[in-house]
Amino acid sequence: xxxxxxxxxxxxxxxxxxxxxxxxxxxxxxxxxxxxxxxxxxxxxxxxxxxxxxxxxxxxxxxxxxxxxxxxxxxxxxxxxxxxxxxxxxxxxxxxxxxxxxxxxxxxxxxxxxxxxxxxxxxxxxxxxxxxxxxxxxxxxxxxxxxxxxxxxxxxxxxxxxxxxxxxxxxxxxxxxxxxxxxxxxxxxxxxxxxxxxxxxxxxxxxxxxxxxxxxxxxxxxxxxxxxxxxxxxxxxxxxxxxxxxxxxxxxxxxxxxxxxxxxxxxxxxxxxxxxxxxxxxxxxxxxxxxxxxxxxxxxxxxxxxxxxx
Amino acid sequence: xxxxxxxxxxxxxxxxxxxxxxxxxxxxxxxxxxxxxxxxxxxxxxxxxxxxxxxxxxxxxxxxxxxxxxxxxxxxxxxxxxxxxxxxxxxxxxxxxxxxxxxxxxxxxxxxxxxxxxxxxxxxxxxxxxxxxxxxxxxxxxxxxxxxxxxxxxxxxxxxxxxxxxxxxxxxxxxxxxxxxxxxxxxxxxxxxxxxxxxxxxxxxxxxxxxxxxxxxxxxxxxxxxxxxxxxxxxxxxxxxxxxxxxxxxxxxxxxxxxxxxxxxxxxxxxxxxxxxxxxxxxxxxxxxxxxxxxxxxxxxxxxxxxxxxxxxxxxxxxxxxxxxxxxxxxxxxxxxxxxxxxxxxxxxxxxxxxxxxxxxxxxxxxxxxxxxxxxxxxxxxxxxxxxxxxxxxxxxxxxxxxxxxxxxxxx
Numbered sequence: 217x218x219x220x221x222x223x224x225x226x227x228x229x230x231x232x233x234x235x236x237x238x239x240x241x242x243x244x245x246x247x248x249x250x251x252x253x254x255x256x257x258x259x260x261x262x263x264x265x266x267x268x269x270x271x272x273x274x275x276x277x278x279x280x281x282x283x284x285x286x287x288x289x290x291x292x293x294x295x296x297x298x299x300x301x302x303x304x305x306x307x308x309x310x311x312x313x314x315x316x317x318x319x320x321x322x323x324x325x326x327x328x329x330x331x332x333x334x335x336x337x338x339x340x341x342x343x344x345x346x347x348x349x350x351x352x353x354x355x356x357x358x359x360x361x362x363x364x365x366x367x368x369x370x371x372x373x374x375x376x377x378x379x380x381x382x383x384x385x386x387x388x389x390x391x392x393x394x395x396x397x398x399x400x401x402x403x404x405x406x407x408x409x410x411x412x413x414x415x416x417x418x419x420x421x422x423x424x425x426x427x428x429x430x431x432x433x434x435x436x437x438x439x440x441x442x443x444x445x446x447x448x449x450x451x452x453x454x455x456x457x458x459x460x461x462x463x464x465x466x467x468x469x470x471x472x473x474x475x476x477x478x479x480x481x482x483x484x485x486x487x488x489x490x491x492x493x494x495x496x497x498x499x500x501x502x503x504x505x506x507x508x509x510x511x512x513x514x515x516x517x518x519x520x521x522x523x524x525x526x
Numbered sequence: 527x528x529x530x531x532x533x534x535x536x537x538x539x540x541x542x543x544x545x546x547x548x549x550x551x552x553x554x555x556x557x558x559x560x561x562x563x564x565x566x567x568x569x570x571x572x573x574x575x576x577x578x579x580x581x582x583x584x585x586x587x588x589x590x591x592x593x594x595x596x597x598x599x600x601x602x603x604x605x606x607x608x609x610x611x612x613x614x615x616x617x618x619x620x621x622x623x624x625x626x627x628x629x630x631x632x633x634x635x636x637x638x639x640x641x642x643x644x645x646x647x648x649x650x651x652x653x654x655x656x657x658x659x660x661x662x663x664x665x666x667x668x669x670x671x672x673x674x675x676x677x678x679x680x681x682x683x684x685x686x687x688x689x690x691x692x693x694x695x696x697x698x699x700x701x702x703x704x705x706x707x708x709x710x711x712x713x714x715x716x717x718x719x720x721x722x723x724x725x726x727x728x729x730x731x732x733x734x735x736x737x738x739x740x741x742x743x744x745x746x747x748x749x750x751x752x753x754x755x756x757x758x759x760x761x762x763x764x765x766x767x768x769x770x771x772x773x774x775x776x777x778x779x780x781x782x783x784x785x786x787x788x789x790x791x792x793x794x795x796x797x798x799x800x801x802x803x804x805x806x807x808x809x810x811x812x813x814x815x816x817x818x819x820x821x822x823x824x825x826x827x828x829x830x831x832x833x834x835x836x837x838x839x840x841x842x843x844x845x846x847x848x849x850x851x852x853x854x855x856x857x858x859x860x861x862x863x864x865x866x867x868x869x870x871x872x873x874x875x876x877x878x879x880x881x882x883x884x885x886x887x888x889x890x891x892x893x894x895x896x897x898x899x900x901x902x903x904x905x906x907x908x909x910x911x912x913x914x915x916x917x918x919x920x921x922x923x924x925x926x927x928x929x930x931x932x933x934x935x936x937x938x
Contacts (some may be wrong), residue, residue, distance in 0.1 A: 261650070265661045308740015335578060341885060354808040357888035377885060386732060390670035393654040394661045410661070412654050413577075416669050418587040423731035424885040428587060428647065431578035454576045455647025514731045 239322075256280055265394065266407040266447075274515040277409075278446060285451055291442045294478075295450050300401035306462050306496040306519065307402075308475075309374060309487030309507075311421060313524045317342055317367045321477035321486065328463060328476035329449040329523075330441055332433035339460040340477060341424060346369050352508070379404065379425035379460035380510060380518030387417035396457075402491075402519055403462050405447035413455040422511045423518075426459045429511030444494045462488070491519065501525075536695075536929045544917045550725055551917075558910045565903010568896045569644060577647060579896040585889035586880040588794070590897045593872035595638050597752070599723045600745065600871055602634035602679065604753020606716035613709045619776035620786050625690055625923075626764065627757055628913045630682045631716075634753075635680040637908040640713040644900050668726040675719045682712050687919075695922045695929045720745045733879045735812035744794045745871070750787035751837075752778050752867035756862040760912075762857070768920045778851050781859075785844035788863065792841060812878035815888075825890050826877060829869050836866035 259280055269277065278295045285293040296430035322340045331337040343358035345351045351358070358375075368374070385404050388396050395410035396417060418426045434453040444450040445465035452458050462477035467488070473479075478486040498521070501507065505523040547555075561925045572579050582589045608627035611617040643649050654660040655673055664670040686708050693700040724742035731737050758777055802813045814820050816830045843849045843859035850856055882888050893901070921927035 255703070265654075270663075297838040311602075327754065344723065345887060354809060355807065355884075356882050358886040360885065360887055386730070389666050391664050392673070394663045395654070410651070410654055411648065412651050414642075414645070414655075414669065415587045415647070416667070418584065419676050419727075419879065420732055422884050424584070424883060427584050429576070430580075431576040453648070457647075511732075 221448075256284065258286075260409065263409050265410055267394075267397070274446070281450065289437050289440050289451065291437065291440055292391060293440075293442045293450070296443075296445045296465060296468075297447075298374060298445060298464075300399050300403075301468060301470060301472075302400045303490075303492055304345045305491045306381065306467060307489060307491035307502075308381070308462065308520045309489075309498050309501040310520070310522050311487070311525045312373065312375055313483035314483045314524050315342075315374045315376060316483055316485075317344055317362070317369070317372070318482065320480045320482060321376060324476040324480035325460070327439075328441055328466075329460075330435065330444070330451055331427075331458070332429060332431075332435055332452070334434040334441070335429075335431045337427045337429070337433075337458070339425070339427065339458075340376050342374055342376045344369075344372050347350050347373060347516040351375070353511070354512070375522070377425070377510065378520070379421055379462075380423050380520040381460075381517070382516040382518050384512075384515060384517045386420040386422065386516060390416045390420040392416060399447075401468070403447075403464055404459070405461055405464065406459065407447065408450070408452050408456045408458065411456040413457065417457055417458065421515060422514050426457050428457050429454050474508075499506060532930055539916055539927065539929065543921050544914055547917070554913065555910070558913070562903050563565055563911065565900050565906065568899035568903065572644075572896055572900065574651075579894060581891055581894040581897065582883065583891075586877060586891040588645070588876050588880070589891055590873070590893035590901055591641045591874045594901055595641040595645070596723060596875060597868050597872045598634045598638045598641065598908075599676070599720055600867070601753040601756060602631045602638065602676075603716045603720040603746070603749045604757070605631035605683070606713055607750050607754045607780070607787075608757065609709060609713060609716070611779070611783075612926040613705070614713075617776075617779070619773040620779065623761060623772055624778060625687060625919065627879055628687050629912065630753070630757060630760065632680060632683045632687060633908050633912040633915065635676055635683075637904055638676060639680075640904045640907065641901075642860060644904065652702075668722060668729055672719075672726055673724045675715065675722050678721050679712070679715050682708055682715060686712070691919055691922050692929075695927060696931050697925075697928055717746060719751050727875070727879060730879075732808035732884055735878045736875075738798065740794055740798050744791060744798070746790035747787050748792055748867045748871050751765065751784050751791060751840075752865050752871070754784050754787075755840075755863045756832030758784075758860050759857065762853070764916065764920065766913060766931050769924050770920060774851075776854075779845075781850040782845050782854060784863065785841060785850070788837060788841040792837065802866045811882055815881050816874060816878050820882065823881070823888050823890050825892060826874060833866045833874060834870035835841060836862040836871070840866060847865035 235440060259277075263277060264273065266274070278297060282293050282295055285291070285295075319340075319342050320342060322338050323343060325331075325339050326333070326337075329338065329339065341360060343355060343360060344362045345358055349357040361370075362369075364493040367450055381402055381404055383398075383402065385398060388398055392414060393410060393412055395406060395412070396406045398404050415426070415428055418428060428451055433452050440451065441449060443465060445461075445468070448461045448464035463473075464479075467475060468474035474488055475486075478488045487497050487501055489498035491498060493499065501523050502521055505525060507523040509518045580589060605627040608620055608624045612621040612624035643652065646652055655662055655670065659662065662670045663671070664674070686705060689704060691699045721742050724745040727733070727736035728738070728741045758780055761772045763775060764770055801814070802810045811820060815823065816826055818824070819827050840859040840863035844863075845857050850859070877891055880889075880891070918927070
């Protein structure tokens with residue numbers, strides 16, 4: 217199809233949409249106080265769906281956000297919009313036989329991804345099991361709040377759980393506003409500006425990977441990580457859902473960096489790589505170790521592989 | 527111009543009827559306004575500080591609001607139990623009162639929408655869920671379906687009710703040719719609102735308690751108990767407060783229908799209990815939590831047993847002609863069944879979906895003060911809407927209220 221025709225077809229719904237938005241703006245301005253409405257509030261309010269914005273519009277939004285965040289946190293935020301790298305499908309490996317349950321990954325993740333500290337949000341949950349108790353297909357015997365003086369503990373083992381980046385994600389299917397979706401490199405992302413906070417995705421997620429900002433996110437200003445991605449670790453709002461993005465702000469770089477949890481793990485239990493690259497470490501693990509995925513019976517097809525190296 | 531003048535005049539007539547009443551009426555409205563006001567205050571607080579003021583957390587991410595929503599969808603759907611005998615079977619005693627059922631449906635849907643909004647983290651961008659201007663995820667998300675069917679049901683019933691009332695108010699019979707297509711749509715639509723709401727939970731494979739095919743049929747069966755029971759009580763109030771005659775036969779017929787619905791509901795419940803407890807798989811946990819407690823957590827146990835006893839008792843009272851035709855036992859049964867279904871299709875349905883959580887944690891949930899206050903405010907708003915509806919509809923029914931039309935000499 218010639219390009220100009222294609223463009224015309226593509227543009228048509230946008231203009232109609234813009235018209236309707238204009239109408240909505242007119243209506244809403246009647247209902248809301250105009251006095252304290254400064255332009256950026258309106259821009260934020262009527263921001264379009266992420267996938268419907270072109271690069272210029274996204275850049276404008278990012279500029280606005282960097283300014284907003286700067287004013288609020290007194291830091292120069294850099295918000296990237298790095299696209300998926302061609303030929304990548306990210307996969308994660310976790311060696312259950314190595315994990316010592318130290319939770320360093322939990323805290324490295326919080327440090328990297330700007331989660332709220334009060335109320336506390338953590339994207340990784342480490343489950344502790346007594347040896348011999350049931351696990352894998354029933355997690356009822358798990359302990360989340362273990363706090364021994366020293367890990368690993370005799371007679372126990374640990375299984376960290378975070379977003380499994382399902383190929384068949386139930387959270388994406390149920391979202392009523394398309395605020396969450398699967399990117400080409402397999403990462404499930406959320407546009408925090410589009411999420412209405414209905415929490416249907418949290419009900420649908422079989423892995424408890426999604427977390428809600430029940431209160432206003434709170435964190436000491438100097439603790440913010442200013443290197444962020446729009447779809448990842450930029451500061452969130454009260455009333456939206458968030459989750460692990462495989463550190464999209466790191467892993468999409470070229471050359472890429474490991475997710476914070478992989479980098480910090482003191483025992484090397486965490487592996488990360490490109491599932492499409494036959495020479496990657498993650499492919500080696502899948503092809504040579506005994507791997508399993510959580511809740512296979514639900515057919516969510518996670519890209520998060522648990523395995524036993526020893 | 528004359529038309530506009532006439533419209534204003536008619537509006538003033540309506541206003542006069544709505545605002546005039548005895549001291550009981552003013553007292554009732556005053557109490558409702560007070561409760562609504564306190565609900566609004568609580569909601570503003572929740573908006574300001576976030577939903578941290580509720581007792582919901584990541585483990586139990588839906589609670590009291592969604593429980594009330596679910597129950598009220600049932601109430602709305604139950605209008606169909608009046609619509610079918612009224613229009614399809616032309617059962618005269620019910621045909622005369624079917625309008626009140628439809629008004630209750632409208633009220634219930636309005637309350638449903640309020641409960642959904644109360645549960646949103648960012649209600650200010652709720653327009654994202656709308657088609658065209660937002661990005662409605664249709665047909666994938668059942669919540670998108672729910673938005674469509676609930677609003678559709680609201681529109682259908684509003685048209686029917688206001689058309690009929692308008693015709694009556696200008697002293698004319700309503701035309702069956704106008705009503706008929708809407709009624710025909712409204713019957714499957716009523717079933718659909720509750721089916722879609724059931725599917726909303728039913729489709730989630732991560733939550734075994736909801737992921738059972740029996741959920742939708744049970745929703746319908748229990749809805750056909752609680753909604754009509756509520757109507758029976760309202761009919762008796764209407765009968766007492768106005769000169770409208772509501773035949774005993776209509777009331778007893780509805781009571782009989784409730785008995786059958788509850789019979790089916792109890793049977794489906796039994797089927798569920800058998801399957802879960804006999805097979806005794808790990809998916810038994812939520813059911814165990816509900817009726818016996820799990821690892822020492824048993825907040826809902828007393829409520830669930832109460833609901834079961836209430837429903838059983840009400841079933842027997844409605845089934846026996848002697849007790850359903852005695853107004854004391856009839857009203858007792860109505861109260862029991864409304865409470866029973868409210869527990870069963872409210873907290874008793876939503877909370878065990880989250881207990882134990884997907885990672886095996888047990889977080890016991892009970893609504894916070896803010897949640898209760900907002901919920902009471904919404905119930906009061908519903909009661910206010912319905913009261914005003916009645917205040918307008920009753921004099922239209924009795925012929926006291928007549929609108930002016932060009933050329934008519936109707937007195938007020």
